Amino acid sequence: MTTTPKAGVRAHARPRGGSPDAPMTHAQIMRALSGLLLGLFCAILSSTVVTNALPRIIGDLGGGQSAYTWVVTASLLAVTASTPLWGKLADQFSKKILVQSALVVYSIGSLVAGLAPNPATLITARVIQGLGGGGLSALAQVVLAAMISPRERGRYSGYLGATFAVATVGGPLLGGVITDTSWLGWRWCLFVGIPFALVALVVLQRTLNLPVAKRDVKVDWAGAFFVSAAVCTLLIWVTFADDKYAWLSWQTYTLVGASIVLALIFLFVETKAAEPIIPLRLFRNPTIALASLASLFVGIALFAGTVFFSQYFQLARGDSPTMSGVMTIPFIAGLFVSSTVSGRVITRTGKWKGWLLTGGVLLTAGLALLGMLRYDTPYLFIALCMALMGLGVGMTLQNLVLCTQNQVAPNDLGAASSTVTFFRSLGGAVGVSVLGSVLTTRIGHYARETVTQLSPPDQAVAAKASGGGQLPDLALLPAPVRTWLESAYGHGIGDIFMYVAPVALIAFLVTLFIKEVPLRASSGLVQAAEAAQAAETAEAVAGIPVPAEAVDAVAQAPGAEGIPVRGRVRAAGSEPVPRAAVTLTSPEGRQVTRAEVQADGSYTLQAPGFGRYVLITSADGYQPQESTIVVDDESVVHDVLLTAPTG
Known part of the structure; x- marks a missing residue:
């Protein structure tokens, strides 16, 4: 229900006992959010802390560009597949227990990842981490919506944005420092989230107390299976296409056909399920349908853009993991400023669509300018582009969730919130997989195109450095070969940003058709x-x-x-x-x-x-x-x- 209070009206909740239940105070909300934000910090940290360490991790474990991509994609895949299930469970079970369960799953995955002896084990552990991280990301939005009205939620969404920014900037910096510290090593990048998760468990036990609706529940396990299978099959195809087989081949037709069949089975199952994991009736609402579509494209732009920053700074510019994290501060600063400022202004005015459209423009502009990257591009220009991109992301992500939550009944908050997050994660997973494959092709193209500029001895070194499918160690290469390889990486990663810019533009065009509805004033x-x-x-x-x-x-x-x-x-x-x-x-x-x-x-x-x-x-x-x-x-x-x- 919508309540827009003016002079003289106050809306209250009335439990079954009949006594008024006033909305939570700011202090009560902040206490309840403390453990939740700490858990969300863990989820984001699991992705960002390894970003700058990945070239070193993959090199030590003997992996190549495919393994690099899959370490990122595996986590996103698990987040994508599990998010709708966590959201639906939140509509049926104790949100507190679910958040704590997600923290336990995340901690187990982190422990296994830190002990991984090879890329396959690491990728498996990242799947477990992603299952927990998907729960933390989805449940943070659900709990926030349960406690706070949409009109006030902008203010508190700013805290989520700030947490995202701190974890995003702190993660790469922390990961870089750990990787560059000889007595720690990169494995501690994967262990470091465990203490935060344990503290979050204790804090949540003391601070998060939400009523639980007592009713018979039927978990849509069939829906969860088929949506996971459909997504997995799709990602397997886009990851190995143009590497293990051609884009147009019998493997492509088989995998794409299987993914479509599994998706159709999923849709059929959802029409019959008593408690569907993604209620299809939600998409009859134009706002939810458009916000989900926009989230899909924003996810491609966001994850595909940010994942390749560390490769650019380390492999195209030769920076250390620590400096790679420092270099991305403009992106995080833009995200931090835009998420906090837009959240507070939305709370005061109740207007959100203008911020959504502005964010789409800035995100598209930042990515388009980043398409001009080369290995020797002046850093000031790169910093400006990253700041534009960060501003766009901060204005876009939370507001797509906010406009969706404003359109649904309380018993659909979990499903609706996780649906938008699902499409964002799906876009990110597909985008990273596809563009990771494209990046390998582009780097190879530019390397072959310019290798003749090297002397014959250096060409032999270059052939050895670029062979074997492993990420190169630039410090061991002669100066001419290093410059040649940095140039190939810089130009190839620039192409990736150029390819992603039209995707961000599509997201902006979709948001044009989302109708602005006044924010409700009841939680x-x-x-x-x-x-x-x-x-x-x-x-x-x-x-x-x-x-x-x-x-x-x-x-x-x-x-x-x-x-x-x-x-x-x-x-x-x-x-x-x-x-x-x-x-x-x-x-x-x-x-x-x-x-x-x-x-x-x-x-x-x-x-x-x-x-x-x-x-x-x-x-x-x-x-x-x-x-x-x-x-x-x-x-x-x-x-x-x-x-x-x-x-």
């Missing part, structure tokens, strides 16, 4: 409490005539017309719901007055005087909605969002 918990009472109270007042004393009270109220209570009633797609019935009752359930919603969705009632009332809204084809309003001023404005029945 998921408040809405859930109201919805729990709605059916009961609607039953209690159904068929009760207007008492004579209520009519008299309205007639005798100040101004002879009472105190106006007005607003608009709309559906999830923001269209008005004409002829809906709006009933004002006393807290005891006695009907005071009622009205019919006009064609434009507006309604007006007259409250007999100051006090607390229950507003019940019902219409054919929608769930009845109830909220408690407090009339203590000359006028009350209260908007209502009606949702379709679940199931």
